[in-house]
Amino acid sequence: MPNTLLATPAPPTTRLSGGLVWLLALACGLVVANIYYNQPLLAAIGRSFGVSDSRASLVATATQVGYTLGMLLLVPLGDKLERKRFILWLLGGAAACLAGAALAPTFWVLAGASVLIGLCSAVPQLLLPMAAHLAPEADRGRIVGRIMSGLLLGILLSRTVSGFVAAHLGGWRTVFGGAAGLMLALGALLAWQLPRSYPSFRGSYRELMGSLLTLGRELPDLRRSALVGASVFASFSVFWTTLVFYLESPTYHYGADVAGLFGLVGAAGALAASLAGRAADERGPRFAILMGVALALAGYLVLGLGGGWLVGLVIGVLLLDVGVQAAHISNQTLVFSLRPEARSRLNTVYMTGYFTGGSLGSVVGGWAWMHYGWPGVCVAGGSFVLLALAVHLGYRRSDT
Incomplete structure (x- = not known):
């Protein structure tokens, strides 16, 4: 293994205060929202450009692909560059790309801008390793869980906000324009308050990227977490990519604003983040992962059997979101504990797998909806959860 990978991490110089x-x-929530604003807007975007539901869903896929690329190509630099300056540059890029999406003259320009929005919105995956570095070891799961609560609220409430704004305050273009302004305001706040952070990696970018393969090869826990995370997030994306189409179908006859309101139901998943972090500290992350996967599976059972009734849909969303987020937080707590000197790169490997699964889930969800309707969506999402369960249990057997 190269010496740069074994370098001792610099000790924290800033106390991780409650503020x-x-x-x-807050920063994680506002930035990650950029990736999910489009989900309740897909039907409106399709009508605006005269494209099918299946093609409109490519906007969600393009954003997730961009986010995956950002995690793969940019997040490892968090172990090499001064993080604060790097984060501020990315926020400026996100603001510019969101403004471009708001002004997009064609569907394909919007799709291209969506890739770049995702690319520049990898900021939370730089902030989380920074927090893990600053946090005391005994409280790391709890602190990561608390920050992830903000991130998850951003994911879920972004749908509520975008659905409301699109329906009542000017349409889908207003959503992207407002998000661009938020990124500029957040950049100013972080420039004032965010501490500087100087990682210890001294190798080249090529060596940095090569070390990702080394970490993946040498750490079976990292491989397992990436596979479980990818499968669970694929199930999550299957549901959220297709929900707006289901709600606008003859079963419900609702619009984008109601689809966005389901983010409020799913916001309970953010509460599960802190609880999952605490459980990972006290019972171990593998136990918390298993509980999360089991809840997600129960959610799809409810959605498949009772999704035609509003109460069944709400209960299913609640179980799915709590389960997915609990599994995700527990996975990240495990990953951050593996190599302290390489947390940004560990996060890169895990989150690249995670969002690769999310991108796959968006594609599969759109295809399942077009060909098999809601039953197909539930089968596809439930199959991804079963895959996560098989990987997790199979790993535990091989480790005993």
């Missing part, structure tokens, strides 16, 4: 934790949670 700083909440600032990091």
